[in-house]
Amino acid sequence: MTRVLLSTYGTLGDVEPLVALAVQLRALGADVRMCVPPEFAERLAGLGIEPVPVGPPVRELMRGVTPDELSRYRAELVETQFGVFPAAAEGCDALVAAGLAQVAARSVAEAAGIPYVYATYSVVNLPSPHHAPPPRPGWPEGHGDHTALWAVDAQRVNAQFREPLNRHRAALGLAPVDNVRDHVYSDRPWLAADPVLGPPVEGVEVVQTGAWTRVDERPLPPSLVEFLEAGEPPVYVGFGSISPAPDIARWSVEACRARGYRVLVSRGWADLDVAGSFTIGDVNHQRLFGELAAVVHHGGAGTTQTAARAGVPQVVVPIRLADNPYWAGRVAACQVGAALDGPTATFESLSAAFDTAVANETRARAKALGAEMRTDGAAVAARRLLDACLPRPS
CATH class of the missing domain: 3.40.50.2000 (Glycogen Phosphorylase B;)
Known part of the structure; x- marks a missing residue:
């Protein structure tokens, strides 16, 4: 059976789109594991998705931490990912990661010899002269034109993550990375946003699938x-x-x-x-x-x-x-x-x-x-992943 590893670290808004993708992958016959903050593990297990808890509860971060504490959390999360992801990726045929916090994901996919897909829910997260970088928690807002701001953004990401990333890559026998942010984003990321509400921008190469949502059948109280x-x-x-x-x-x-x-x-x-x-x-x-x-x-x-x-x-x-x-x-x-x-x-x-x-x-x-607006984004992404990256499940 085809198995896919999905991974993100964030709030429900970060987790739920990947859950929608997981549900569609399972409907096509694939098995799914998902790396998430620990408070979402029970939610996944109830849907038949194998949860892999990673990092501290994200709610701790949302209650307010200092920039120094946030920097420490980020550094520890990279170490945790390299400790957890290799075992989670065993037996998997592809790895899909969402969010810049997924620093280790591409390296683990490379070492395992499996395809890697980076997904974002908003085109504003991707470098472009047409918009500024989104504000990142704990980092001051910059000033200047969009190109200069993206250059500063890359420098800050490198300052936080390049040394630990390349140290782990060397241990895996992989070449060093110069630009951590662009390495995580890959050459052609997937844009999981509706093309009407959240369209792509000129000059940014993406695969736009539509937003990843699943039908919620719960009755109202x-x-x-x-x-x-x-x-x-x-x-x-x-x-x-x-x-x-x-x-x-x-x-x-x-x-x-x-x-x-x-x-x-x-x-x-x-x-x-x-x-x-x-x-x-x-x-x-x-x-x-x-x-x-x-x-x-x-x-x-x-x-x-x-x-x-x-x-x-x-x-x-x-x-x-x-x-x-x-x-x-x-x-x-x-x-x-x-x-x-x-x-x-x-x-x-x-x-x-x-x-x-x-x-x-x-x-x-x-x-x-x-x-x-479209409603089939997760289904489109699941079919594309299995058709383009993997043999279709029998």
Whole structure:
């Protein structure tokens, strides 16, 4: 039987797309192992995916660490990966990695003699003169044109990872790497984003498959169903694993209620609980979002694409982290909502953004965009992986 190793390190937004790919690979007859932070191991086992826990719980990092602590975490993660990945790759026919944190993955694939695929969920993560690098946790934002900023980004990645990477590569009998970031990204990475909402940019060579999502069959909790049926469509306010800037959640609720909307607040990892709202935990967004008047969120790739597919307007209030500002910009560019800069947002600017999002013309554009979006990205990627890299399972 064909076996594929998938690997990522991050929050649910990083893990869930690879889970969607794993489900499609299994449907095509392949066996799947998946390297993930330890808090996701039980989730995978319940889907028949063999989990391989790697590194410390990622939630520890999301609670706030100093730049020095984050640098130590990164260094230790590389050592952990080289300790865990070789055994995880035994008997595998390909390795798919997502995220820059996967420093060891390509080297382990090379040593095992199996194909390597790097996947990203947003084109903004790839070097291009058309956009700046996304903000990386613990590293200061740079200044200058896009090309200069990407050069500084490569220098910082090398300073953190080149010595340990090349030390392990030498132990495996592999040649040294000069540019760690581009080595991890490979010559032609896969872009797991919807071509309408998250298109490629000129000059960046990618294989765009569509976003990797799976159908969520979970019913909504009875109490939530009762709330939805008791009045007009509410507004969802949630920030996933992110802790929003102070007052953002409260302002969001107040702005919605001032305009006569009921409000759902998702607790998330920040454990939000705002007066005047109905608080929910982890629920099926695919079922929920189609019942809403609008979605206020942080700009995670998964939340943005789920809301877009549901045809619901969005207000995106990202902190300056990773691809959150990119997705905020895409929502604004597609005119299916409004975007703010989280750290500088005010009640007044958030209220104005909400008015833009719930305007009739915005609603119409959101509904039209949702009808254009693809739902088969994970299936496309699974077939491509097995057709191009591997013998098709019998």
